[in-house]
Amino acid sequence: MESIVALLVSGILEAMQPTNFIMIVLGCTIGLLVGAMPGLGSVNGVAILLPITFLVPPTAAIIFLAAIYYGAMYGGAISSITLGIPGASTAVATVFDGRPLAQSGKADRALIAAAIASFIGGTISVILFTLFAPPLAAFALKFGPPEEFALMVLAFATFIGLGGDDIPKTIFSILIGLVLAAIGLDIISGQPRLIFGDISGFLHGINFLVLAIGIYGIGEMLWTLETTKGDVTVHKVRMSARSLMNNLRDIRQYIGTTTLGSVIGYFVGTLPAAGATPASLMAYGLAKTFSRDPDSFGKGNVSGVAAPEAGNNAASTGSMLPMITLGIPGSPTTAILLGGMIIWGLRPGPLLFSEHPDFVWGLIGSLYIANLVTVLINLAFIPVFVKVLTLPFTILAPTIYILCVVGGYAPTQTMHDVWLMFLFGIVGYLLRKLNYPVAPAVLAIVLGPLAERSLRQSLLASQGEMSIFVERPISAVCMFLALALVSYPVIRKFLNKRRSNGG
Amino acid sequence: MSTIFNKSGKLMLSAVLAVATAFGVAGTAQAEWSPKKPVELIIMAGTGGGADQIARLLQGLIEKKNLSPRPFIPINKPGGSGAEALRYLQDKSGDDHTVLVTLNSFYTTPIIQDIGVDVTTFTPIGRMALDNFLLWVNTDMSDITDLDSYVATVKAKGKEWKVGGTGSGQEDSILTAMMEAYFGYEVTYIPFPGGGTVAKNLVGNHIDSTVNNPAEQNEFYRAGNTKPLVQFTAERLPAYPDIPTAKELGHPIEYYMQRSINGPPGMSKEAQMWYIDLFETLFNSEEWQTFCVEDGLACESFLKGDELGAYHQTEIAKHKDLIEKVGAAAITGE
DSSP: OHHHHHHHHHHHHHHHSHHHHHHHHHHHHHHHHHHHOSSSOHHHHHHHHGGGGGGSOHHHHHHHHHHHHHHHHHHHHHHHHHTSSOSSGGGHHHHHHHHHHHHTTOHHHHHHHHHHHHHHHHHHHHHHHHHHHHHHHHHHHTOOHHHHHHHHHHHHHHHHTOSSSOHHHHHHHHHHHHHHHHOEEOTTTOOEESOTTTOGGGTTOOOHHHHHIIIIIIHHHHHHHHHHTTOOOOOOOOOOHHHHHHHHHTHHHHHHHHHHHHHHHHHHHHSTTSOHHHHHHHHHHHHHHTOSOGGGTTSOOHHHHHHHHHHHHHHHHHTHHHHHHHOOOSSHHHHHHHHHHHHTTOOOSTTHHHHOHHHHHHHHHHHHHHHHHHHHHHHHHHHHHHHGGGSOHHHHHHHHHHHHHHHHHTTTOOHHHHHHHHHHHHHHHHHHHTTOOSHHHHHHHHHHHHHHHHHHHHHHHTTTOTTHHHHSHHHHHHHHHHHHHHHHHHHHHHHHHHHHHHO | OHHHHHHHHHHHTHHHHHHHHHHHHHHHOTTOOOOSSOEEEEESSOTTSHHHHHHHHHHHHHHHTTOOSSOEEEEEOOGGGGHHHHHHHHHTTTOSSEEEEOOTHHHHHHHHSOOOOOGGGSEEEEEEEEEOOEEEEETTOTTOOSHHHHHHHHHHHGGGOEEEESOTTSHHHHHHHHHHHHHTOOOEEEEOSSHHHHHHHHHTTSSSEEEEOHHHHHHHHHTTSEEEEEEOSSSOOTTOTTSOBTTTTTOOOOOOEEEEEEEOTTOOHHHHHHHHHHHHHHHHSHHHHHHHHHTTOBOSOOEEHHHHHHHHHHHHHHHHHHHHHHOHHHHHTO
16 A cells, blocks of 8 residues: 555656646647547547657656547537537537536536536546556456446446436337447458448448437537527626636535446446446436436436546546556557557556556556646636637537538548438437437447447357356346346336325 | 757648658659658557557657658558458558558458458558467466367367457468367357457456467466467467477468558559558668567568569468368358
């Protein structure tokens, strides 16, 4: 324990050295802006910035890349809330409640909640990282295909189990997402599936961001056009020191769900198969399930912004663990980090902790500092971000539209995906008119491929025996929790009825 | 000092530098081509595997040595044992800003699956290395100490024995099928999205054995998590002096994997020449040669352009024979 404290202190001191500290501030600021721009993927951003890292020592370089990665996690929420377009796939769940809050003139409240929750998520996870990295790395190894599948079932359960929504419609929406997720090359045999004849654009499957930007960006704009009939809508947002204090007082309202989201996010992040997007969706689902007022979710509940933001920040720290100890990057951005490490002769693996402690602890120390720096920069910029919403609709709408097209084009650089995005926009608008929840479809397309892969791997390993999912303790526990989550709203309704009958 | 100045200059004033480079180039060689926009470095496998590590190292070296006026951006397209990447390159016909880092699935995937890609039409650039294969098990398997005890155990377990790999039709599945045919046993092959994930599942005991490249297992071997039993090379690798080759033990199983760089069909001659120069410089760099030694890759000679094209032809013929012999079904596990 003492040795950890000593290592951590030296790591934090290392991160506070002038070069390293400047790299952190620079990285966080760039990351924040990169994350906030739907068109500018953090992968391209980081790849283009890689040369900067050759001007400074290796530790400073990795810290810089990590700070960009970290800042981007905060930044993703900004466009989700102000524009309704997820800046990154990790910030999709933030749109669910962030956008309605912004539309009702409470963008500042949502942005502050996102920043504070990100800070809490980041802090909790980096503390968990400091204290339990080696045992958690060992625990993550226990996750084979059956455990991964059980975890995915649990993630789905957090969404089906939501009280209030129309259950058949939720299931229908999940099924649409699963069908879309099946498009592309079969993961076991490599044969193409559902490519509509031979349209090669479908071979790589449906890009998740294309779906999300279509539904939330384009679909939302169509909806706004219909409801306002093109009227100029100016959102009034006033920022003052007093409103800041009021908004900070909100913390009490979401501290519980934020903590839960952080722990779950961190844990899901440490599993190489999952990553920050499922983590944020699960955090959102749980926040809603355990809320005293689940009906207000999706209509502008601050907890609905705080939970996924805590989840994705915690997961982004968590995913450093498999990268450092196993060499498996959890996201394209961490993969670039990995590339940086290889160039400096730092081979990720189980021995990195003991052979290069100064590097590992310098990185961990920098996460503490980066977290603090990013939340301060973010809070300072919020008045600027909020100003975006005061733009007249006639300027804002075309801007959003352009950002959607750029964001749809950027990941694969094909027009195929842009057309697809428009299609999803129209479908998303129609689903909304018909009162179907779209969030479960979004969840399904993220988790579908992960669930399919682990299911098929498990069944190959067990020669087709389904019992493999209940024979292994970790997967059995996940399956049981999933069952409990699905039945929780039913039981709660029953109990409430009895209570009211009794009273 | 001057190179440092150049680099920071490039970052802040990339537009100015582009003009400057254009002038500089015009001054030295008239028809010299160089990238006008970021180059996509397509990896036909998942993150953390051997191909991925190589691509990311190359990307870093290009930046570090300032060898390209535009950055190289690694993109993983692991779908369908590389089918996704091959189709992507085919669709990019005539493009001068996309190159592919290959594995042997470059040969095998089009033979096994009907994906409408003829890789002999691709533009060969350079072969960076030959990668090697070893047979690995978890160190917890104390009963298995050599190839004989391995074969005996696998025969006893039959289909219960789980071999992890990077995809049906990938080189490790071919080598697994070769071993099945030679030793007369059958195992269950489970595909994962990349060599790194395979290694993780071996360390976590979710699979029983794998044929990984040295780069994918080295760190776990050093940490005592996994152990190699046999190498499928002609000679013992310098990095593994105590591990016998299959050939020494009287089993003529030898298999290598080329790590080469190829452009899409119809890449312009000028661009091809530029990439050949670039990758030859990288091949001869100290960093690359050190990487080869540390990671058990063979990097004796750089095959370029048409030499590589001819090499591809013979390898395709070899793999067709091999696949015919063991049967495509044995590889895809159907």
